[in-house]
Amino acid sequence: xxxxxxxxxxxxxxxxxxxxxxxxxxxxxxxxxxxxxxxxxxxxxxxxxxxxxxxxxxxxxxxxxxxxxxxxxxxxxxxxxxxxxxxxxxxxxxxxxxxxxxxxxxxxxxxxxxxxxxxxxxxxxxxxxxxxxxxxxxxxxxxxxxxxxxxxxxxxxxxxxxxxxxxxxxxxxxxxxxxxxxxxxxxxxxxxxxxxxxxxxxxxxxxxxxxxxxxxxxxxxxxxxxxxxxxxxxxxxxxxxxxxxxxxxxxxxxxxxxxxxxxxxxxxxxx
Numbered sequence: 001x002x003x004x005x006x007x008x009x010x011x012x013x014x015x016x017x018x019x020x021x022x023x024x025x026x027x028x029x030x031x032x033x034x035x036x037x038x039x040x041x042x043x044x045x046x047x048x049x050x051x052x053x054x055x056x057x058x059x060x061x062x063x064x065x066x067x068x069x070x071x072x073x074x075x076x077x078x079x080x081x082x083x084x085x086x087x088x089x090x091x092x093x094x095x096x097x098x099x100x101x102x103x104x105x106x107x108x109x110x111x112x113x114x115x116x117x118x119x120x121x122x123x124x125x126x127x128x129x130x131x132x133x134x135x136x137x138x139x140x141x142x143x144x145x146x147x148x149x150x151x152x153x154x155x156x157x158x159x160x161x162x163x164x165x166x167x168x169x170x171x172x173x174x175x176x177x178x179x180x181x182x183x184x185x186x187x188x189x190x191x192x193x194x195x196x197x198x199x200x201x202x203x204x205x206x207x208x209x210x211x212x213x214x215x216x217x218x219x220x221x222x223x224x225x226x227x228x229x230x231x232x233x234x235x236x237x238x239x240x241x242x243x244x245x246x247x248x249x250x251x252x253x254x255x256x257x258x259x260x261x262x263x264x265x266x267x268x269x270x271x
Contacts, residue, residue, distance in 0.1 A: 009065040012056040016066055019049040020073055024080055046087075053091055057105075060098040067108040075116070075152030085159035092165065110166070116153045117174065120146070124190070147190070151197055158201030171202050172224060179231055186238055189245050196248040199228070203252070204260035229253060 023045040030038035057063040074084035088109060095105035123146050130139040157174065160166045178195040180187045187195070199206075206225045235241070236249045255262065 006061070008059065009062045012062050013065050013069050015052060015056070016049075016069055017073075019045070019052055020070070023049050024077070024083065027083060028080070049087075050091055050094070054094045054096075057096055060101050060103040063095060063098070063103060063105060064108050067105055068112060071109060071112050071156070074156045075149050078148075078152040078155045081152065081155040081159050085156060085163055085165075088160065089163050089165055106165070113153060113157050113160075113166075116149060117157075117177075120150050150190075150194060154194055154198045155201060158198055161202055162205055168206070168221060171206065172221075174198065175228055179228065183231065183234075186235060186241070189242060192232075192235070192241075192245050193248060195228075195232075196245075196252045199252050200255065203256055207256070207260075229256060 023042060026038060026042040026045055029035070030042050053066060057066055070084060070088065074081055077084075088105075092106050097104045127139060127142055127146065130142065154174070157166060157171070161168070161171050175195055175198065178187065178191045178198070180191070203225065207222045232249050232253060236246050236253075
């Protein structure tokens with residue numbers, strides 16, 4: 001990245017942060033107050049944000065910086081992941097592409113999601129090594145940030161799957177990786193928490209999706225989902241598991257049994 005490109009990227013990102021936060025804040029207030037006027041204001045800010053993003057990414061370096069910015073904002077604000085996922089869908093085909101370097105908004109976004117997911121185990125190993133007495137506070141902060149990024153990354157991935165920007169094959173791979181290949185081994189509590197939260201986002205669509213390609217053939221997505229839930233059912237009685245994780249597993253199993261309708265909500269309620 002040249003010095004000029006770096007300065008341009010910083011300016012674009014600074015302006016993007018302001019517009020992103022302005023839109024999210026306004027949208028959140030509109031939802032909280034159920035205000036039509038505030039919602040219209042949020043829509044105007046949203047259109048201004050899209051216009052700024054699509055006009056400003058004039059180099060591949062700026063495009064990568066802006067994509068990373070949107071990703072970081074999304075995973076650190078998981079409550080607003082559905083909104084950020086919608087933003088990604090709305091700008092995906094509008095952002096410029098750079099054929100010479102094979103850089104597109106979608107490619108950078110999906111590569112970032114993959115890198116964060118695949119880097120979780122490595123980061124966990126690094127955290128375990130921070131066992132010196134003077135590293136206790138740093139370790140807690142790193143663990144907190146790592147957990148937030150991991151769960152936020154999965155939430156964003158799930159929301160993009162719901163909007164057909166991520167293939168079901170990738171989603172199944174994530175669930176299988178979190179549950180582990182060896183059914184005799186109990187996944188870590190971190191992975192069980194992650195898979196429960198991930199299935200809360202994607203489970204309903206997996207039950208209604210078309211076939212997913214396995215190593216041997218095409219198998220119904222729902223049948224594959226059945227396997228995941230049987231595994232969770234078999235894991236829940238394990239005595240070494242904390243009550244918090246047992247409750248999470250029970251809740252996601254009950255949610256599926258209730259056709260993905262949360263307890264106390266009618267079938268017509270918004271999930």
